Amino acid sequence: MSKTVSFITRNFGKYNPSSLASYEFIGGFTALRKALDMDGDAIAQLLADNGVQGRGGAAYDMGRKWSQARAVQAPHKCVVCNADEGEPGTFKDRELLSKDPFQLLEGMIIAGWAVGADNGYIYMREEYSHLRPQLLSAIEQCEKAGYLGENILGHEGFHYHIHLYSGAGAYVCGEGSALCESLEGHSGRPRMKPPFIKQCGAFHLPTCVNNVESLSLVPPLLLDKDGFYKSQGTPDCPGTKLISVCGNVKNPGVFEVPFGITLREIIYDLAGGIEDGHQLQLVQLGGASGRLASPAQLDTQYTYKGMKGADLTAIGSGAILVVDERTSVIGFLRMTQQFFSHESCGQCTPCREGNRHIARFLDKIAAGTHTEEDIKLMEKYANIMSTASMCGLGETAQSALLSAMKRFPEVFAVKKEVAVR
Template identity: 45%
Template sequence: MDLQFLDAKASFEERAAVDALPEGAARDQLLPALHAVNDRVGWISQGALNYICEKLHVPPADAYGVASFYSLFSLTERPERVVHVCTDLACRVNGADTVCDTLTEHVGPAGKARGGVTWLRSPCLGVCEKAPAALAFEAGDPPGTELLAPATGADVVLAARRSPSAEDGAAPVLHQTDRESLRLLRRVGAVDPESLDDYRATGGYAALRNALELGPNGVIREVTDAGLMGRGGAAFPTGRKWEGAARQPALPHYLVCNADESEPGTFKDRVLLEGDPFALVEAMTIAGFATGATLGFLYLRGEYPRARRLVQNAIDVARERGFLGVDIMGHTGFSFDIEIRRGAGAYICGEETAIFNSIEGFRGEPRSKPPFPTEQGLFGKPTVVNNVETLVNVPLILTAGYAAYREIGTEKSAGPKLFCLSGNVRKPGVYEVPFGTTLRELLALAGGVPEGRELRAVLLGGAAGGFVRPDELDLPLTMEDARAAGTTLGSGVVLALDDQADLGGFLLRIASFFRDESCGQCVPCRIGTVRQEEAVSRIVGGRKLSTDADDLALLREVGQVMRDSSICGLGQTAWNAIESAVERLGALSVEES
């Protein structure tokens, strides 16, 4: 390939970062290469981009398109120290604006370098139970990170003025003290997440042993009979997905674990990754065995430094002890390994085909379907994509048996479910309950709204979800009951808003989120999300076209077009929460604005 480069040279540090890539690295190492440079010097220069392209044989225009796609990268020079302040839904209702005001006063405006530091307004950092949150990053060898959650303005100003303290966050804390009622979360906070011996002492790897005895078809049958559905929002039957990939003759097969939970208000997968990383490694190994995959990719949020460290440790230790690699657990012929691929700040990469493009070194844009991933997925080969929560249900099924698993929850929604409670509740956090628990019961576990406040609404399913009124709290939390009520459980977000919440501003943030996160590939989403934000902004700011009815009519029309004609779920669901607020809560009316 005749590659044409601009006249720019990489620095010694940039070359050293890129040279650390594996020998023979190809285009699929583009994202790791960009991370390597960004981690080392804090931004990606034209010289660094040239050097990456030379090493990976990637056209410079392609590499620029990829580098500019992700929010964690910068193609313009900036200080080595950057502070990301979350201004998304949960942080917004818990004082993020005050943190930003303090930074503006003492450090300077967002995005402006001063004194060797800059700070940026960030989408959700995935620590909503400790909102408001900030993540400090300092480039170097090695780079440093510091998570501040909950954060005050003074805390973040101090963090901006010093090198990160190397604190990647505290261990997850559960508010459910009755361990006997927990299945997915039973080890979180109770065992050392860095110890394989602790994991095995609490039943770890019994499920993989059972899987090897059952054989691939037997494992798929157990998962199918258990009624396990995907926990990422789509609720597709897991066993059917596994079977679809396993029967494909094309080789190799791949497994992708989607750990890029970027839905605002979602943090359950982070708690599992940090609190029980060996469970995910075991679950991915079982999934690889069942579907005939020899390699699995864990696509992990770039904003999760603690999870990355703990899961990498679990992978390394499992490989050393014979639970990953060749002839796993002495089972001749069964080989499987896991590679972590770090995301870089793109909500759209939670879409299963956008993950493929990102891993392969392209912009994280969704692909048209069919063909479906089980037929042609990663690198054009049969691929299974599951999220973290879905996978960690598998060891439970293979140790307790499908019949016992089906006794949890309801007939159509079997098993336990994790919910992320945040916003205006007394005890925000991850809660595990059986499907069928009511929303009222779940809110009671979190202590309800603060004393002296009244509940105004609950957002179910995140920015792509819908609102529930206070008079609808007896809603059973199942897939089928949520659909019947005109809402969705989505990724498990339960974000409570009390009577002091700024609902108009909250909806404007949702509209801004979708505008920012649209990949821009298809016109309905690229234009629709902008028009949606403009209309919400006019209503909230009192700058209507002429009447509320005109703007609401425009919102409905734009929302319907996005829903009907967008390529992927981002555009198809971008109108959901705002439509729900308009129809169910009477929001964006004259009184609201």
């Protein structure tokens, strides 16, 4: 199996990302023309047949999502591209936004056609503000060329516009309903469900939300007549995935890999191994909300089933953070906890209070003053958060902690005082 492939990233370096003409020269918008000769159900079925799962973290079946969005009856709908990419250690969408913005726009237009939407919104994280001018220029060029606007490419009644919004840097706005609230100019806080986003999302319209990688995958998949995508990966998990590898490795970066590659191959072959001859301590998968893997799990296959079978995060955002022995497990957990304590919106009690208390327990463990009762309460609060929080932030904030308690029980051990006679 080849360790890297070029499918979603097939256009990288082949055209000028500031020029529509350059994108058209390499075949850009051929996929859109093909899509306009298909109905939305056929496009959704193509995604389903290729086993495409959402690339933003939830891994929801993308063909099913588009079918459900298409089935909602409403005079107006919208497509939202989640370009927030707020998960720490995740930076693969940034590569797509900077190196292939027209493929993303083409994917968004196809999504609009497939689900029956008339507006698309790109919600981009504040830290990517340097990419705004290029993306705004790309949208403007598409409008002038007839790929956006009224009666697109002569298809009577297909009116579609794309708008670019920037967030203010809140991690919670990566959650779909909080993102929609932020789009509307409100505080980015999750909504109660139901109604679900597909019925009432941005601007109270039926909304289909996908992330940058998911939408960028659509154009090459529509043109994949030889079935290259499905030939990659494994029988139960076909295709490719963009991953972001960072931390204590020699060659951090973004790689497009076939599903089925192992964590060991990713860390030691693609990323060059641990820097300066240090020893691997742990690997966090899927960003700060992901679980921790121990060195004994490096031969786990990078597939949804393989990761789940190893009790690891099911791919998540595609982030792989490598940590060597210079950082202690408890030190790492305290850093992660600081992040979630800061980013919690405070709307629901389990997340707001749970994060506060768990931070105190971790401080006691670091100082060596914790008790058995502290450990029991910490685990209890973490489990309550994972089952009772209002949104994905609170539900996954303690994934690292709960997995560390399984993988590294020794670091939570209570020191027994020696009785002095």
